[in-house]
Amino acid sequence: MIDHATLQQAIANERAEALAFDGLEYARLLDRVNRYPRGSVVLSDGAVVPGYPAIGRIQSLEAGLPRQFDQPFWAEEKIDGYNVRILRRDGRIHAFSRGGFVCAFSTDRVPEFLDPAVFDAEPDLVLCAEIAGPDTPYLEGSTPRVEHDVDLFVFDLMRLGEPGFLPQAEKFALMERHGLPAAPLHGQFTPQDTDALGRLIRQLDAEGAEGLVLKSDDGQYRAKYVTGGSCINDIGVCSEQLLDLPPEYFTNRLIRLAVYLAEHPPRDPAAVERELGRALLAGLDTAVEKSRHDGRVSHTYRCRFRERAGARRFIEHMQATGGRHVRFHPDTPRREGSYWVLEFERLFDHMAGTLGSALAGERQYD
């Protein structure tokens, strides 16, 4: 709970932001308020959906497992998508983004993947899920776990207003009982199971999967560990926007890849070198070509909505929050089958500026 007076003061101090979405009044925390972290959502009666906490990353199984765990833990697959918290309020299901906004896209699509009966039985349940696939409005890449459109993978359960996650056993039971779509579960391991987890991560790497989230039995303690291939993949899907992302996006993944390769030496190192080089150069080459032909560098996102109003709300949100420079296609949203398809571009202004100047033959000082 965050009481009305506390919330109003937080809003006045710019530590919270009051928002509304299709009749739902709520606030998102921009900073810690009481014990709730940034990204938490405060509903109109003061009930709080806690922010989804950052998960610490280990980069070495051999050193990380014994250092981080002293009990058996569960290995769940980490799906490369974006994180939402889903709940039902006043009879309607809403999906909140990591930052605490209602996500118009997710809210529109989530009912396709869930039986709402789960909220009849468990009205205060909050589903923490990854939405992934080639057709999201946020991601440049996709995951081999979703071939078309999007899919949803529940990986944690919370209860409204209660800190922390449900224990693993309770989560598994509830998910099975209500047929919730789960992120793949790869079993239970001990901190000494370096070899078995090494085999598992290399298998996931070969499949193009992102990695694992390791969770203690009580659900509270966790660490993530990703494949080398996911680092190369991340670099590849974003190299087109090399100058428009924080450089740490790239340097972190390069370091992570190097540590992964030292622990899991590849059979064909030359192939890995080539993949990494291609990941960087293919996107950059596309950017050069776009700059030359269109005078701009951008990525086109495509996603589909069940309801036209959902698409309109998504457009309004993007226009209101701005963020990166976005340009909606003129005939969007357009009807396709029973869906409304939205297409828009994100413009990479730093890439366009630098490449435009280079291709115009200007002198640059660096």
Added chain:
Amino acid sequence: MIDHATLQQAIANERAEALAFDGLEYARLLDRVNRYPRGSVVLSDGAVVPGYPAIGRIQSLEAGLPRQFDQPFWAEEKIDGYNVRILRRDGRIHAFSRGGFVCAFSTDRVPEFLDPAVFDAEPDLVLCAEIAGPDTPYLEGSTPRVEHDVDLFVFDLMRLGEPGFLPQAEKFALMERHGLPAAPLHGQFTPQDTDALGRLIRQLDAEGAEGLVLKSDDGQYRAKYVTGGSCINDIGVCSEQLLDLPPEYFTNRLIRLAVYLAEHPPRDPAAVERELGRALLAGLDTAVEKSRHDGRVSHTYRCRFRERAGARRFIEHMQATGGRHVRFHPDTPRREGSYWVLEFERLFDHMAGTLGSALAGERQYD
């Protein structure tokens, strides 16, 4: 000229720094003073060695040549080394770094490469030169133009106190007359000679050379243009210190490489991809191994001095100016033939910290 009062005021305002080197009193400019740029050197009588100006870079021959030149220009080879300005003062030859310090290493070695008689005939001459090779105290990599130790390549001439460079014809004549070692000259071209210059740069690329500096006949207007291979090479020699260099070091070279490859499509794109991947991964792998075995990540530099006093002055300068964390080897300088060999390490503290934590199995938040 910068008169005494102006210089004293600049020193008081921290726009200049008073220094001494083995009896030579001088000041270096930290900021523009009168019309002289940062890096200029003020001698005790007020005579000024102008700072060596940054040279603008073109990234496209096709667009850059007609945009930057409307007259024929000279193409001189750009040698991958470090820049010094050399002059004789009170009977002694000194070499100044880009920042305006006397460089103890260069000052010690320069007499091996020059006949000092040039300064008898031209007492106010300032030689602008690149010092390059595998054994410098500043560079991680080398150039195919120098196999052992170091070598010196004069590429511009100035006169003490006079702004700008000597015209090309006068420079060539003086350099020939005095037998000054020149950076390779690749001839004169017109702004329409895109094809010929394209062939030249691809030839240089195949030889592992860095690139070209294009100069107008009067010597004042110039632009540089480098090979794709030099971008990969730069990345390769510094990937070990990925987190200790500004990220722009890497992103600039990636962009430059992509624009180069778009204008000069390689015969074997897969080979270039692999070279780039290897440039990144080989250095990172070395860093991981060093971190694992030594608990630190560093690069060892080796250079040799004619005089033991030169080596001592170099050590004093490094200890006084600090900069990146340096550790001199305990038995250094040591006698080797007629030289004194200095060995020291630069420690890459960010790499060591990040890799140490990763290899210790800590959880990292990024």
